Structures are given as C-alpha cells and as structure tokens.
Amino acid sequence: MITLEQAQTMINVALAKGVEEGWKPLSAVVLDAGGNMQAFARGDGAAPGRFDVARAKAYGAVMLGMGGKAQMARAEAQAYFMAAVNGIYGGQTCPVPGGVLIRDASGAVIGAMGVTGDTSDNDAEAALAGIAAAGLSGEA
Template identity: 85%
Template structure:
C-alpha cells in the first residue's frame, strides 16, 4: 500500500529532480492501484492544466498495467486500440512516458505516478527517482 507519506516523498523527489536538472516546472500525481488520487503537487510556475495531464499519465498506467513507454509503443503500433481504451476510460488516459507503475517488493502493481512539465522522457526519469526514494520499484 502507498501511504500518504510515501506518496508525498515520491512527489517531493520528482519535483526536486526537475529543479536540480533545470527542467521546466513539473507537476506530479500519485494514484493507488484503483486509480484514486493519494497526493498531488504542482511545482512553482507549472501551468494549471498540468494536473490533468499528470493524472492521465498515471491513470493509463495503473488501469492498463503498463508504463507510459509501453503505452506509447502500443499506440504507435495499434493506434486503434489505444484510441478505444481512451474512449473506454472517458478520455482519461495519456499514453506517453511520464506515467510510471509503482510496484511493491513482490512485483505487484500498487499504484502509479504521473509526472509532466518537461520532455516525456525527463518526466519519466523524475517519476522513477521519486519511486526509488520512497522504497518502491518503478516501471516506466
């Protein structure tokens, strides 16, 4: 289970990684395994619409059981499938890097973090740094 404290740690480290690397301001959302929000933060200067993007990245990851990189590859190979999935989930997914699965010590999916604000690859790197700092394993 992802506690509030650990979710906040993931977000704190993800946003700090972006600041350390001089990336654009990041926004991060942590969801539980059911797709419910545990914690959220928008870095100083981040656009307000970034919340929805971060949530969609995380939501797609947790609902499909695959990270954003795998979702993007699937979208490129089978756009019709990912379009259908997005329709099924009411337009709530964003199949690009930055949506990262959070796995427990046994490898089970316990949630996801969505990070947005810079390049998608940098977003994913920030998410992975946060996950690791909280003691979990991530799958980008």
C-alpha cells in the same frame, strides 16, 4: 498499499529532480491501485492545467498495467486499440512516458505516478527517482 508519506516523498523528490536538472516546472500525482488520487503537487511556475495531464499519465498506467513508454509503443503499433481504450476510460488516459507503474517488493502493482511539465522522457526520469526514494520500484 502506498502510504501518504511515501506518496509525498515521491512527489517531493520528483519535483526536486526537475529543479536540480534545470527542467521546466513539473507537476506530479500519485494514484493508488484503483486509480484514486492519493497526492498531487504542482511545482512553482508549472502551468495550472498540468494536473489533468499528470493524472492521465498515471491513470493509463495503472488501468492498463503498463508504463507510459509501453503505452506509447502500443499506440504506435495499434493506434485503433489505444484510441478505443482511451474512449472506454472517458478520455482519461495519456499514453506517453511520464506515467509510471509503482510496484511493491513482491512485484505487485500498488499504484502509479504521473509527472508532467518537461519532455516526456524527463518526466519519466523524475517519477522513477521519486518512486525509488520511497523504497518502491517503478516501471516506466
């Protein structure tokens, strides 16, 4: 289980990472293992539509059990499958980096974090920094 304190730490650190690196304003969401939103924040200056992108990145990760980088590779190799999966989930997935699985100390998936606003690789880097700051492991 991800506590609210951990979720807020992940988000705060991810957004701060973007500011420190001089990236475009980030937005971040943390979902539990069932895909339910636990916390969200939109950085100062971030586009208002970023919630949906961050959530879709995280939702795809937790529902498929694979991070955004693996989803993107799968989409490139099996576009039909990933399009079908996105249809199954009502268009709620976004198979690109920035959707990161969150694992506990035993390796169990306990949720996912989605970050958006800069390049997908930078989004993933920010998510990983936030997850590590909360004492958990991330799989981009």
